[in-house]
Amino acid sequence: MEDFKVIDNYLMIRLPDEIDHHKSVDISAKADRYILSKKVGNVVFDFERTTFMDSSGIGIILGRYKKISCFGGKVYAINADNRIRRILLMSGLQNIVEIVKA
Amino acid sequence: MIEIIEKKDTERITNEMRIEFAAISDNESFARMAIAAFIAPLNPTLEELSDVKTAVSEAVTNAIIHGYENRSRLDDRVYMKCRLQGDVLEVEVADRGIGIDDIRMAMEPLYTSRPELERSGMGFAFMEAFMDNLEVQSEPDIGTSVKMYKKIGTSSWIDSEE
Ligand SMILES: Nc1ncnc2c1ncn2[C@@H]1O[C@H](COP(=O)(O)OP(=O)(O)OP(=O)(O)O)[C@@H](O)[C@H]1O
Ligand SMILES: [Mg+2]
Numbered sequence: 001m002e003d004f005k006v007i008d009n010y011l012m013i014r015l016p017d018e019i020d021h022h023k024s025v026d027i028s029a030k031a032d033r034y035i036l037s038k039k040v041g042n043v044v045f046d047f048e049r050t051t052f053m054d055s056s057g058i059g060i061i062l063g064r065y066k067k068i069s070c071f072g073g074k075v076y077a078i079n080a081d082n083r084i085r086r087i088l089l090m091s092g093l094q095n096i097v098e099i100v101k102a
Numbered sequence: 103m104i105e106i107i108e109k110k111d112t113e114r115i116t117n118e119m120r121i122e123f124a125a126i127s128d129n130e131s132f133a134r135m136a137i138a139a140f141i142a143p144l145n146p147t148l149e150e151l152s153d154v155k156t157a158v159s160e161a162v163t164n165a166i167i168h169g170y171e172n173r174s175r176l177d178d179r180v181y182m183k184c185r186l187q188g189d190v191l192e193v194e195v196a197d198r199g200i201g202i203d204d205i206r207m208a209m210e211p212l213y214t215s216r217p218e219l220e221r222s223g224m225g226f227a228f229m230e231a232f233m234d235n236l237e238v239q240s241e242p243d244i245g246t247s248v249k250m251y252k253k254i255g256t257s258s259w260i261d262s263e264e
Contacts, residue, residue, distance in 0.1 A: 020134075021163045022127035028220060052134075052152070054159040055228055059220035083152055090231065091224050 002027050004034055011040040015050045015057075024056040028063055035064070041073040045097075048079035057084075058091045065096050076100055117143075117186040125170040125178035125197065133162045133182060133195075140184050141191055144254040153232035154191065154252060158182075160225040161195035161248045167219060169199025169246055189255050196247040202240035209238065 002023075005012045011034050016023055034040060043064050047053075065075045077088060078100045088099060119140055123129045134155045141154060162180055170178040183194040202208045208215075209230075214223035230236050233250040240246040 018131060018134075020127075020130045020159055021167060022130050024220070025127075052155060052159075054156050054163065055222055055224040056163065058222040058224055062222055063220040083149070087156075087228070090227065091222060 002030070004030060006034065006038050006040055009041045010044055011035060011038070011042070012044045012046060014046045014048065015053075017049055018052040019050060019057040019060070020052070020054055021056040024060050028060050031060075031064055032067065035067055041068060041071060042075070043068060043073070044076045044078060046078050047081065047084050050084060051081075053084050053087060055091075057087070058093065061088075061093060061097060069096070074098065115185055115187050119184045121182050122179050123182075124176045125166045125180050125199075126174045126176070127163075127166060129180065130159055130162050130166070133180075134159050136182070137184060137193060141186075141254055144186070144189055144191075146254050150252070150254055154193070154254075157229045157232045157250055157252075158193060158195065160229050161193075161250070164225055164248070165195060165197035165199065165246065167216065167221070169197035169201075171200060172216075172219065189253055191252050191254050192249065194247060194249045196245060198245040201242040201244055201246055202238075203242055205238050205240055 002016045003014045011031065013027070013031060015027070031043065045061060061075060061077070068075070075097045077097050080088060080099065085099060088094065088097065121136060123132065137154055137158045138151060146154070162182070165180045166172065179198070181196040185192040207213055209226040211227040212223040214221040229248070229250060233252045235251040237249040238246070
């Protein structure tokens with residue numbers, strides 16, 4: 001299961017082992033509830049536990065980016081392994097997400 | 103002589119499997135587990151395994167959310183056919199959904215018809231990148247078939263050579 005934590009102005013999302021369309025619907029909905037109710041400005045996606053991600057993960061990140069960037073918020077990706085990093089880069093996400101080296 | 107024998111070898115079908123499952127999102131992970139188990143005897147590398155799982159996940163997700171318009175009906179079916187010819191894997195994922203009008207446009211990276219579902223338009227691009235070959239056939243109101251091919255176990259074979 002994914003989990004959510006708010007630290008200062010940052011929403012930390014610890015992503016699950018596998019990110020696909022089935023999982024993504026729930027993750028996006030929960031993240032948006034935090035973004036709205038806790039008024040967080042920035043979102044950090046933590047891939048530490050994640051071993052599989054398909055294009056649904058790109059949708060989660062892009063969707064949250066659209067929600068917070070208009071208020072100057074930033075999106076970060078941390079602990080992404082080589083494969084997930086490759087998928088992020090293939091999708092051009094390095095232009096909008098800060099991919100933090102582990 | 104050797105060439106002929108090798109060619110015959112790769113053309114021979116060595117294993118085959120078909121599954122049919124309801125077009126609901128719970129079955130995306132089922133499809134990935136099924137393909138992983140099917141290719142396990144070939145000793146794929148971790149990377150090959152991820153490549154195949156990602157490509158299958160993309161094709162199955164497309165059938166569910168585009169072909170069957172994300173309506174989660176049990177009688178909408180996704181058909182998956184897997185075949186091994188020596189060390190070449192062929193996977194076909196098919197649906198009897200709405201089909202694709204313009205296949206070339208659909209396959210363009212970043213093109214999506216469902217931005218409101220937070221789709222990014224990268225599915226076909228990943229299938230192309232992670233498999234050796236990709237063939238898409240589709241007809242509006244009839245359905246879509248995506249065939250993908252990949253040679254498995256090449257890198258481990260080279261490793262054990264030295
Ligand atoms: N099985 C299918 N039936 C009908 N239309 C399809 C099917 N597969 C793909 N398409 C069409 O092709 C488009 C591109 O597919 P692709 O997988 O590349 O992107 P996406 O599914 O929209 O987004 P993503 O895969 O990044 O979540 C889809 O938006 C859809 O219009
Ligand atoms: Mg897709």
